[in-house]
Amino acid sequence: MxxxxxxxxxxxxxxxxxxxxxxxxxxxxxxxxxxxxxxxVHRGLEKLVETRDYNQFIYVAERICGICAMGHSLGYAxxxxxxxxxxxxxxxxxxxxxxxxxxxxxxxxxxxxxxxxAFGFESMFMHCWRLRERxxxxxxxxxxxxxxxxxxxxxxxxxxxxDAMMAQVIATLDGIMDDYTKIMNTLLTDTSVKNRTVxxxxxxHKDALALSMVGPFARASAVNYDVRSFGRGAYGDLADFRPxxxxxxxxxxxxxxxxxxxLQSIEIIKELAAKMPAGDIExxxxxxxxxxxxxxxxxxxxxxxxxxxARGNGTKNLERMRMRTPTSQNLAGMTSAxxxxxxxxxxxxxxxxxxxxxxxxx
Amino acid sequence: xxxxxxxxMTFGSLFKKPETVLYPVESKPAPAGLKxxxxxxxxxxxLCGICQKTCPCHAITVEKKARxxxxxxxxxxxxxxxxxxxxxxxxxxxxxxxxxxxxxxVTTLEVPDQKAAAAE
Ligand code: SF4
Ligand code: SF4
Numbered sequence: 001m002x003x004x005x006x007x008x009x010x011x012x013x014x015x016x017x018x019x020x021x022x023x024x025x026x027x028x029x030x031x032x033x034x035x036x037x038x039x040x041v042h043r044g045l046e047k048l049v050e051t052r053d054y055n056q057f058i059y060v061a062e063r064i065c066g067i068c069a070m071g072h073s074l075g076y077a078x079x080x081x082x083x084x085x086x087x088x089x090x091x092x093x094x095x096x097x098x099x100x101x102x103x104x105x106x107x108x109x110x111x112x113x114x115x116x117x118a119f120g121f122e123s124m125f126m127h128c129w130r131l132r133e134r135x136x137x138x139x140x141x142x143x144x145x146x147x148x149x150x151x152x153x154x155x156x157x158x159x160x161x162x163d164a165m166m167a168q169v170i171a172t173l174d175g176i177m178d179d180y181t182k183i184m185n186t187l188l189t190d191t192s193v194k195n196r197t198v199x200x201x202x203x204x205h206k207d208a209l210a211l212s213m214v215g216p217f218a219r220a221s222a223v224n225y226d227v228r229s230f231g232r233g234a235y236g237d238l239a240d241f242r243p244x245x246x247x248x249x250x251x252x253x254x255x256x257x258x259x260x261x262x263l264q265s266i267e268i269i270k271e272l273a274a275k276m277p278a279g280d281i282e283x284x285x286x287x288x289x290x291x292x293x294x295x296x297x298x299x300x301x302x303x304x305x306x307x308x309x310a311r312g313n314g315t316k317n318l319e320r321m322r323m324r325t326p327t328s329q330n331l332a333g334m335t336s337a338x339x340x341x342x343x344x345x346x347x348x349x350x351x352x353x354x355x356x357x358x359x360x361x362x
Numbered sequence: 363x364x365x366x367x368x369x370x371m372t373f374g375s376l377f378k379k380p381e382t383v384l385y386p387v388e389s390k391p392a393p394a395g396l397k398x399x400x401x402x403x404x405x406x407x408x409l410c411g412i413c414q415k416t417c418p419c420h421a422i423t424v425e426k427k428a429r430x431x432x433x434x435x436x437x438x439x440x441x442x443x444x445x446x447x448x449x450x451x452x453x454x455x456x457x458x459x460x461x462x463x464x465x466x467x468v469t470t471l472e473v474p475d476q477k478a479a480a481a482e
Pocket of ligand 2: 400416417418419421422424433437438439440441442443444445
């Protein structure tokens with residue numbers, strides 16, 4: 001055994017789109033311990049709730065994260081709606097879920113591309129991002145924005161998708177399917193992918209529960225937890241929803257869970273588009289949250305469960321807004337997966353939790 | 363074996379229409395629903411100031427006395443709140459891409475006084 005050395009990893013590193021710093025305690029080529037440090041992109045967005053009214057804050061909430069922008073505006077709007085007892089029209093709920101699932105598709109495609117890039121599969125990276133671009137084009141056509149959509153408002157949504165546009169959306173998704181299946185088969189059957197991912201960063205089911213992991217990271221260790229299965233909003237109208245689980249617990253299982261979740265999201269979008277009810281897309285929201293009123297909410301973001309809490313003070317500005325994001329939940333799991341791994345596998349393991357540091361630090 | 367399947371797809375891409383456009387010679391057409399940028403039809407504006415109050419970024423400044431309506435496009439985040447709140451529907455989001463800016467500026471518009479014009 002060699003002497004223990006500390007290797008700093010990040011905040012600037014090619015696999016990290018966002019700044020995360022890790023002190024890797026290494027003996028020979030094995031990582032013994034990883035000590036994470038965050039705090040490079042803290043922007044104080046939660047504090048801004050005191051100077052923006054509850055309608056304006058939705059555009060701040062959206063900017064917490066570029067990839068789950070839709071999810072954060074949705075989660076925030078739902079929290080304020082339950083704070084004020086607002087009932088959202090059915091059609092708005094459907095539209096929200098459709099956009100949210102589309103953002104899951106684009107988030108997972110982005111991740112699959114990044115993961116492929118991390119293990120040196122450049123052409124796979126290109127193909128994943130090429131398909132992701134089609135989803136962004138759908139966003140641009142239906143909401144007017146590619147990343148920051150600004151379609152959710154307290155009380156509903158601001159844009160409708162008419163039948164002709166919905167048919168185009170479905171046609172685009174069908175167009176992706178053929179290429180996506182090929183990409184997925186490659187990821188799941190290719191030996192070079194397996195060499196880099198099977199048995200890497202293993203976390204058992206018991207540890208996953210003990211470390212309170214969430215999202216695809218937990219589901220790859222067979223933790224049966226997906227907020228969508230609570231059946232709230234339009235999710236309640238799905239004929240059948242079962243979280244995608246895998247008991248592998250390693251990086252390969254995480255790739256697999258995310259691959260299959262893309263297919264699942266596309267199925268959800270198609271089912272909801274077929275069942276779309278007619279009617280209004282928004283209700284007028286008047287007044288302000290009552291003094292001392294509290295509400296909390298959970299939402300399944302592409303990276304896992306995100307928790308929202310809001311408290312009113314009788315004015316248009318909220319007293320407090322708090323979020324707990326999936327990555328902050330998963331950091332403990334990540335450090336535990338890193339302990340004992342090879343130095344060369346560190347970037348793969350960090351990527352498989354799909355870290356979103358901007359969300360975590362807000 | 364998976365990589366050979368993907369290889370087929372990659373090889374096939376050689377003969378397909380490229381996914382990208384030759385920017386800046388070509389550019390993508392803007393979709394009809396694009397958020398674009400805010401334009402104000404000043405002939406309708408009554409300088410009520412609602413847009414200024416609604417804007418989450420304080421991008422709009424309405425000066426009633428000087429009869430001007432100004433927008434700082436570098437603050438605007440294209441959320442569309444002002445366009446939805448305007449009682450005269452004079453604000454719209456023009457669905458076009460704007461050229462890249464080379465300097466910061468504020469667009470100030472003079473709002474004509476319709477009543478005074480009618481009285482004359
Ligand atoms: S809300 Fe409309 S009418 Fe009022 S000041 Fe703004 S642009 Fe003019
Ligand atoms: S679009 Fe939004 S940010 Fe831009 S001026 Fe209007 S309210 Fe302000």
